[in-house]
Every structure is written in C-alpha cells, then in structure tokens.
Amino acid sequence: MSSSARSYASVDAVQNLLAEQKYICDHNIATVVYLATQLGKPVLVEGPAGVGKTELAKVVASSLNIPLIRMQCYEGIDEAKALYEWEYAKQLLYTQILKDKISEVTQGAATLSEAIDRITAQDDVFFSRRFILPRPLLQAIQSDDGVVLLIDEIDKADAEFEAFLLEILSDFQVTVPEIGTIEAKRIPIVVLTSNNAREMSDALKRRCLHLYIDFPSPDLELEILILKVPEAGPALMEDVISLVQNLRKLDLKKQPSISETLDWTRALVIMNADSLDHEIVKETLSSIAKYEGDLRKAEKELEAFVQQRRAKADEPVVPAADGGGDLLH
Amino acid sequence: MSRWCRRLTAAATCFTELRVEHRIVEFAGLLRRKGIRVSTAETIDAVEAANLSGLQRRETFKNSLRAAMIKRSGDVAAYDELFELFFSGVGELVKAAGESAASGMTPAEFQELLDDIARLLEGMDPELSDLTRALLMQDSGALEQLLRELRDSGKLPQRPGNYVPPALMRELLGAMGAGDLQEDFDRLLAAAEHGMSEEELEKLKEYLARRSRDLNELLKGMLKLDREQADHKENREQERDRLLEKSFYYLSPSEIKRMREAVSALARKLKNILAIRYKRAKRGRLDVKTTLRHSLEFGGVPFRLSYDRRRRERPQVVILCDVSDSVRNVSRFMLQFVHSLQDIYSKVRSYVFVAEIAEVTQLFKENEIQGAIQRAINGDVVNVYAHSDFGRAFKDFHRDQLEVIDGKTTVIILGDARNNYNAPNDWVLRDIRERARQVIWLNPENASTWGFGDSEMNLYSKHCDIVEECRNLKQLYKIVDILVAA
Incomplete structure (x- = not known):
C-alpha cells in the first residue's frame, strides 16, 4: 500500500535518506515518518518554534523526489484559499470574446425561455476544469505522482477550517458541485505543523499520527552543527552547544532554537571567534536572544560560562584574532 | 523447507501477531484507565503500525505505538512510564532469572549441562510438566508465556505483602500447570543416577536447587509487579480527583506545580470556547x-x-486580591488565571492588598507570570505581614483608583473578608457597584463560617452581584463558567 512514487524501505532507510538531505533526525522522527508513508496517514508535528518541523516536510519531499505543496495557514483562511476557486474574471472574459458564438446559439429561438434553455444546455462549458483555479489542497489531490502536502501552522487557522480539513484528510476527495467528485490518484503524504498556539481538536488528532519534536540532545545538536556549519572549529562548536543547552534551561521568553544556534555559530565564524572567551561574542548574542530581558540573562550565563572555563583551564586563554573587534567599528 | 514446517511457521507468526494485538488492546485499556484518551480507531492504527515496523527493535515498537496513540505532548511522560511497566515487566524478570541460571559456569559448561538435561527429559515417562521443562531448559519464551498466562488468569492474589507463604507459592505453581516441582526434580535425579558421574550429579543437584530459587524469585517478582501496576492506577486517579477537591489551603509544593498546569489548561480551554463562540456570532x-x-x-x-x-x-477586569497569608494560594491561582486570559480580557488591572493596596498590573506586564505572582504575594509590593484591613484597602482604592472602573468593568474581589474588627467601609463597595458592570466576590473560606467572628462577609455580600465560595479547583471551574457567561 505504498502511497508515494518512491517509498522508504524501513525506518533506518528513512534516517539515511533524510541524512542525505542534510537533515539529522532521531529514531523517533524516522519511525513516525516511515509509518506515515506506509499507512497513508497525516502526521501532526508539534514542538517549539525553530526545531525543524517545516524543514522535515521539505526533506521528506526531496528525499522521495516528489514535489512539495505548501499551504500556509493564517487566521481567516477559508475553502476558497485552500481548495479551489472559479476563475471568475476568465469566465467573464470568455463570454465577451465568444459573444458572437453565443448569439449564434440563441439565434432563432422563438421565446426568451427557449434561448435560456439553449444556453443552459451549454453552461457546463463555463463550469469545467478549464475555469477552476486549484488551490494547494486540490493541487495535492489532483497530482499524478504523489506529493508531500505541508499544512503549515494549522494552529493559526480557525476551528471551522480545521473541521473542513478533517473531511479532506479522511477521504482525500473533493466534491465540486458543477464538476463532480475528484478523487486522489495517490494519497499525498500530509504533514501538519503546529506551534501550539491553540489546542487542536481531538477529531483532528485522532486522524493523525502524532510527532513531538523537542530541542535536540547535545549530541544530536552537535551532529547537526557539524553538518550545517562545518567551517566552525570543534572547540567553538562544543562551547556553543553547551551554552545554548544551558540557556534553554533558563526561564527565557523565547528559547534559542536550532536555527538560531546555527545562525549564531555562523556569525561567530564570520567574526573569527574560535571560542566563547572573547569580547565579540557578547555583541553577537543578539542572534540567539531576541528580547531585552533574555539578552541580559544570556549575557550573565555567558559570563558564568567563560569564568568556569577559565577556572578549568590552567594556562591563560590567549584571544586569537584581535583584528576581529575592529570589524565592528 | 517441508510443507508441514512452513505451515507451522505461518501458524506461529499468526499466533504471535494475535498475542501482540491482544497486548496492544490491553495496553490501550490501561492508558484509558490512566486518563489518556485512546480511541478504538487509534488502537487499530497502533496495531497496524506495530505490524509494519516490526517487533525486533523495542525502541521502534515504542515509538510506533506512541505516534498512533498519544496525541498530547503532556501525556508522553505518562506513556513512557506505563509502557515500561506494561511491556517490559515480565520479560525483564525472566531475563534476570536466565542470567542467574548460568551463573558460575562458562557458556560451554552450561550448554553441556543443558544437553544432559535435554537427554534426561526425553527419557521421562510420563513427561514432566511444561513449567519444569521450561525452567530447566531455560526456555525464556515458554517461561514468559506461562507467567503471562498466570497473570491473565486473574489468580494472582491482590495486594499481598512482600512475604509469599509456601501455601500460596504451591497454589501459584499449580495454576501454572506444575504438579509438585520437587517431585519432578526427584524423578529427574533418579533417572540421572544411571550413567552420570558423581561430579556431574552434584552439578545437576546444584543447578536444580538454583532453578527452584529462581522460580521463587520470579513469582515474587510477578506479584510485586502486579501490585505496582495496581498501585499506580489508584495513585493517578485518586490524585486527580483529590486535586480537584483539595482545598487551596493545604497544597504541597508539587501539588502547586500541578495545579498551575491545571489552571493554565483551564485558561486555554476557555480561550477556545470563546473563540468558537465569537466565530459563530461573526x-x-x-x-x-x-x-x-x-x-x-x-x-x-x-x-x-x-x-x-x-x-x-472584550470585557475589562479589575481584580482586587487579598494576599494575606491565609488566602495566598487562592490569590496565586486567581491571578494566574486572569492573566493567562489577557488576550480575551482587553484590560486587566490587578491590585493586591493586605492593609495597604498597590497596583501590580505593570509588574505582570514586564515579568514572566509565575515570577510576577511570586513577587506580588511575597511582600515585594505591599507589606504582607500586616493584619488584614479590608476597610482601609477599599477606602484607599476609592480615593485613588475609582476612575479605572466603568460600565464595562467586571470587578473581582478575592478575600476572606476577615477584617480584624476594623471599620469595614462597605460603602466603597456600594460605590464601586454603581459604576461597574458587576461585582464578584470570591471567598476561599467555607461558606458556613461567613459572618462569624471578624468576618464581614454578610455586610460586603449585600453589595455584590455574585458571591461564590472558591476553595478548590472544582469551584474555580464553576466560577470560570460564570465569568464566561458574563
């Protein structure tokens, strides 16, 4: 019951294929992805911002070599934006262009009602697939080779939209009154992401497999860092990770995510910092702490960290590239 | 492979699958009893998922079931705990017993002994019981099976102490289809006396004694496991009910933590309800x-x-919170609750008082909510060691802050109205009520004590639209209903 063009052979295959796409995941994520592709069930991915929920959908698509269709949810998204719309302007334009043809059809009609009857007989021309504008959901259903459908930030959409989505996700078919029912040729791999702005309904949760992605363990984060920012030195990487992991334990307004760890490390590399024991480091902290209060806490944590390091190291640490500081002025 | 053999394998596979299904359904039942909602459809998903991902790796199996059955991140910890309890208990016990079986021998020696025993067992007529054979041959699969059957048969006595009397042990052995274990051993030894050297015989005797002890340990372990599962069930359910009814006065620190979670869950739920209602009335x-x-x-x-x-x-709320020691826990949860709802209530202004009164709205805006509450009730803002004086606090409020109340404002006052015989100044409440949309008084004291001693509740309640007892979470739920209706 494989539901995609290329499917995964096993849980380990998922892990390997995703790693090829530079996405390091733990066993749990791989298991859920494997099950979702095999069972043809949607996955609801929850977790803090910036842990790679959206990224997961993208790499699943690229690892299976199938297209990704993304639907970004927002407050007020409705069927017309998600499913399909009639191309009203195009219909209007065609009636204008085909004026002569239409009068030809109605020519010789004895009464008005006869003329209307004749036009009615033709009206399915204007309500055909030619004039339909498929939105992400319909696109996903119409696709021939299977797709990954990413429904991003479903928690931002309204409760009614969620109910409407349920219908699509359980049957994978869409009924357009003028055309009929369109059934999915291949069941798409559906990934829904949520930041938990509100609790999803039980009905939706019941239909989905559930995946909670948390901040990664230090080892996993190091692996990710090695893969994504290979130019950083091993000492710097370890420092960054232990500091970031410490910061996540603090009570911050916004905890630093993986993407922020990566950004910060890149920033440090550009600044030629080879360890955290550096003046510049303080000035780059704003790439992991996004609020004033958080920044202060992060600075305190950094100082404590550096002091601890100094106490540990017997020989005094010599700051390496001094020229780095000038870059800021 | 012969046809017969293939059919046997197929039957065996079918058998294990059936057992797995059975176990998963049982497990779903356990989850439900612990208050985790698992639907039938989700159980079916779990079985499908388990069949797909296979049982070879425990971690995969665990993750598969979790993806299919657990949909709330808050339930994950409980799931992990229950999974360990449910799926590993017996297996671990048998594994431990297996390690003990081979103790003091090299693998080769152990294998030799097993071969000897296998030969002896073959020659026995009538055959020894299944249990004896599984035990002596260290057949973990069969042993586990027997133990599980014993547990499922419901013959395990409920809640025994750690001591297992011999009579009970015999009864359990009987339930597992073993006659007299000692008799079996004696027959085996008698058979072994022919054609075994003195030394070998000694070794065998020692092995039998050890296995007998192992079995004892196994059964004891089973009883303990069973008891743990039963305890666990009661604990969790009782805990929830208790928390719901427990007075805010007597919360332990860990209960305060859980109560905090409960209150924020309540706030979230309320937000959802209001959002839907708003949509309907769009x-x-x-x-x-x-x-x-x-x-x-x-x-x-x-x-x-x-x-x-x-x-x-978006109604406005003005909340006056007594933070004297006697009502501190209630104020804590009420402040948390109201402030979690700030996107519903457009304006929340909070005041805390004991004898003096001070506004803490700004404190809440600038600080993380729990920290702010801690500071508000710890005496950073008003002196919390003074004697409660509602009259003075009300009068000061009337003098300085009355203009914050208008026709859209709901005023919530939280306190026990124990005024230490000071002037009650209830005219302030009358004035407030004239200006406000409604005045709600929440009293964390038992209603039967209102008005006795220094309680001015009878005087104050005349000027309130709603007066409610607010002693525990259950009552807080009720108050939320009132607030939503307002």
Whole structure:
C-alpha cells in the first residue's frame, strides 16, 4: 500500500535518506515518518518554534523526489484559499470574446425561455476544469505522482477550517458541485505543523499520527552543527552547544532554537571567534536572544560560562584574532 | 523447507501477531484507565503500525505505538512510564532469572549441562510438566508465556505483602500447570543416577536447587509487579480527583506545580470556547448605512447587503486580591488565571492588598507570570505581614483608583473578608457597584463560617452581584463558567 512514487524501505532507510538531505533526525522522527508513508496517514508535528518541523516536510519531499505543496495557514483562511476557486474574471472574459458564438446559439429561438434553455444546455462549458483555479489542497489531490502536502501552522487557522480539513484528510476527495467528485490518484503524504498556539481538536488528532519534536540532545545538536556549519572549529562548536543547552534551561521568553544556534555559530565564524572567551561574542548574542530581558540573562550565563572555563583551564586563554573587534567599528 | 514446517511457521507468526494485538488492546485499556484518551480507531492504527515496523527493535515498537496513540505532548511522560511497566515487566524478570541460571559456569559448561538435561527429559515417562521443562531448559519464551498466562488468569492474589507463604507459592505453581516441582526434580535425579558421574550429579543437584530459587524469585517478582501496576492506577486517579477537591489551603509544593498546569489548561480551554463562540456570532445585524451606500452603485437598489461585523466583546477586569497569608494560594491561582486570559480580557488591572493596596498590573506586564505572582504575594509590593484591613484597602482604592472602573468593568474581589474588627467601609463597595458592570466576590473560606467572628462577609455580600465560595479547583471551574457567561 505504498502511497508515494518512491517509498522508504524501513525506518533506518528513512534516517539515511533524510541524512542525505542534510537533515539529522532521531529514531523517533524516522519511525513516525516511515509509518506515515506506509499507512497513508497525516502526521501532526508539534514542538517549539525553530526545531525543524517545516524543514522535515521539505526533506521528506526531496528525499522521495516528489514535489512539495505548501499551504500556509493564517487566521481567516477559508475553502476558497485552500481548495479551489472559479476563475471568475476568465469566465467573464470568455463570454465577451465568444459573444458572437453565443448569439449564434440563441439565434432563432422563438421565446426568451427557449434561448435560456439553449444556453443552459451549454453552461457546463463555463463550469469545467478549464475555469477552476486549484488551490494547494486540490493541487495535492489532483497530482499524478504523489506529493508531500505541508499544512503549515494549522494552529493559526480557525476551528471551522480545521473541521473542513478533517473531511479532506479522511477521504482525500473533493466534491465540486458543477464538476463532480475528484478523487486522489495517490494519497499525498500530509504533514501538519503546529506551534501550539491553540489546542487542536481531538477529531483532528485522532486522524493523525502524532510527532513531538523537542530541542535536540547535545549530541544530536552537535551532529547537526557539524553538518550545517562545518567551517566552525570543534572547540567553538562544543562551547556553543553547551551554552545554548544551558540557556534553554533558563526561564527565557523565547528559547534559542536550532536555527538560531546555527545562525549564531555562523556569525561567530564570520567574526573569527574560535571560542566563547572573547569580547565579540557578547555583541553577537543578539542572534540567539531576541528580547531585552533574555539578552541580559544570556549575557550573565555567558559570563558564568567563560569564568568556569577559565577556572578549568590552567594556562591563560590567549584571544586569537584581535583584528576581529575592529570589524565592528 | 517441508510443507508441514512452513505451515507451522505461518501458524506461529499468526499466533504471535494475535498475542501482540491482544497486548496492544490491553495496553490501550490501561492508558484509558490512566486518563489518556485512546480511541478504538487509534488502537487499530497502533496495531497496524506495530505490524509494519516490526517487533525486533523495542525502541521502534515504542515509538510506533506512541505516534498512533498519544496525541498530547503532556501525556508522553505518562506513556513512557506505563509502557515500561506494561511491556517490559515480565520479560525483564525472566531475563534476570536466565542470567542467574548460568551463573558460575562458562557458556560451554552450561550448554553441556543443558544437553544432559535435554537427554534426561526425553527419557521421562510420563513427561514432566511444561513449567519444569521450561525452567530447566531455560526456555525464556515458554517461561514468559506461562507467567503471562498466570497473570491473565486473574489468580494472582491482590495486594499481598512482600512475604509469599509456601501455601500460596504451591497454589501459584499449580495454576501454572506444575504438579509438585520437587517431585519432578526427584524423578529427574533418579533417572540421572544411571550413567552420570558423581561430579556431574552434584552439578545437576546444584543447578536444580538454583532453578527452584529462581522460580521463587520470579513469582515474587510477578506479584510485586502486579501490585505496582495496581498501585499506580489508584495513585493517578485518586490524585486527580483529590486535586480537584483539595482545598487551596493545604497544597504541597508539587501539588502547586500541578495545579498551575491545571489552571493554565483551564485558561486555554476557555480561550477556545470563546473563540468558537465569537466565530459563530461573526455576522451581526444588517448594517443599513453601508447597504445604502452600496445601493448607489445599482441605481438605488439594495443589491448587496452588508452586515455588521460584530465586534469582539472584550470585557475589562479589575481584580482586587487579598494576599494575606491565609488566602495566598487562592490569590496565586486567581491571578494566574486572569492573566493567562489577557488576550480575551482587553484590560486587566490587578491590585493586591493586605492593609495597604498597590497596583501590580505593570509588574505582570514586564515579568514572566509565575515570577510576577511570586513577587506580588511575597511582600515585594505591599507589606504582607500586616493584619488584614479590608476597610482601609477599599477606602484607599476609592480615593485613588475609582476612575479605572466603568460600565464595562467586571470587578473581582478575592478575600476572606476577615477584617480584624476594623471599620469595614462597605460603602466603597456600594460605590464601586454603581459604576461597574458587576461585582464578584470570591471567598476561599467555607461558606458556613461567613459572618462569624471578624468576618464581614454578610455586610460586603449585600453589595455584590455574585458571591461564590472558591476553595478548590472544582469551584474555580464553576466560577470560570460564570465569568464566561458574563
């Protein structure tokens, strides 16, 4: 019951294929992805911002070599934006262009009602697939080779939209009154992401497999860092990770995510910092702490960290590239 | 592979699958009893998932079931715990017993002994019981099976102490289909006396004694496991009910933590309800002005109707919180609750008082909520070691802050009204009520004690629209209903 063009052979295959796409995941994520592709069930991915929920959908698509269709949810998204719309302007334009043809059809009609009857007989021309504008959901259903459908930030959409989505996700078919029912040729791999702005309904949760992605363990984060920012030195990487992991334990307004760890490390590399024991480091902290209060806490944590390091190291640490500081002025 | 053999394998596979299904259904039942909602459809998903991902790796199996059955991240910890309890217990016990079986021997020696025993067992007539054979041959699969059957048969006595009397042990052995274990051993030894050296015999005797002890340990372990599962069940359910009814006065620190979670869950739920209600009422009445303006496009024909988009009603709340020691826990949860709802209540202004009164709204805006509450009730803002004086606090509020109350404001006062015989100044409440939309008084004291001693509740309640007892979470739920209706 494989539901995609290329499917995964096993849980380990998922892990390997995703790693090829530079996405390091733990066993749990791989298991859920494997099950979702095999069972043809949607996955609801929850977790803090910036842990790679959206990224997961993208790499699943690229690892299976199938297209990704993304639907970004927002407050007020409705069927017309998600499913399909009639191309009203195009219909209007065609009636204008085909004026002569239409009068030809109605020519010789004895009464008005006869003329209307004749036009009615033709009206399915204007309500055909030619004039339909498929939105992400319909696109996903119409696709021939299977797709990954990413429904991003479903928690931002309204409760009614969620109910409407349920219908699509359980049957994978869409009924357009003028055309009929369109059934999915291949069941798409559906990934829904949520930041938990509100609790999803039980009905939706019941239909989905559930995946909670948390901040990664230090080892996993190091692996990710090695893969994504290979130019950083091993000492710097370890420092960054232990500091970031410490910061996540603090009570911050916004905890630093993986993407922020990566950004910060890149920033440090550009600044030629080879360890955290550096003046510049303080000035780059704003790439992991996004609020004033958080920044202060992060600075305190950094100082404590550096002091601890100094106490540990017997020989005094010599700051390496001094020229780095000038870059800021 | 012969046909017969293939059929046997197929049957065996089918058998294990059936057992797995059975176990998963049982496990779903356990989860439900612990308050985790698992639907039948989800159980079916779990079985499918388990069949797909296979049982070879425990971690995969665990993750598969979790993805299918656990949909709330808050339930994950409980799931992990229950999974260990449910799926590993017996297996671990048998594994431990297996390690003990081979103790003091090299693997080769152990294998030799097993071969000897296998030969002896073959020659026995009538055959020894299944249990004896599984035990002596260290057949973990069969042993586990027997133990599980024993557990499922419901013959395990409920809640025994750690001591297992011999009579009970014999009874359990009987339930597992073993006659007298000692008799079996004696027969085996008798058979072994022919053709075994003195030394070998000694070894065998020692092995039998060890296995007998192992079995004892196994059964004891089973009883303990069973008891743990039963305890666990009661604990969790009782805990929830207790927490719901437990008075805020007597919460332990860990209960305060859980209560905090419960209160924020309540706030989230309320937000969802209000959001749905707001959506339903989205279309309001006909908007005559706009409709007329649109009609000009169509020569005065009201072709397109427009409606009011009903504005979201965002009531304002002013909360006066007694933070004297006696009601501290209640104030804590009430403040948390109201402030978690700030996106529903457009304006929340909070005041805390004991004898003096101070506004803490700004404190809440600038600080993380729990920290702010801690500071508000710890004496950073007002002196919490003074004697409660509602009258003074009210009077000061009337003098300095009365203008924050208007016709849209709901005033919530939280306190036990124990005024230490000071002047009650209840006229302040009368004035407040005249200006406000409504005045709600929440009293964390038992209603039967209101008005006795220095309690001025009878005086104050005359000037309130709603007076409620607020001693535990259950009552807080009720109050939330009132607030939502307001």
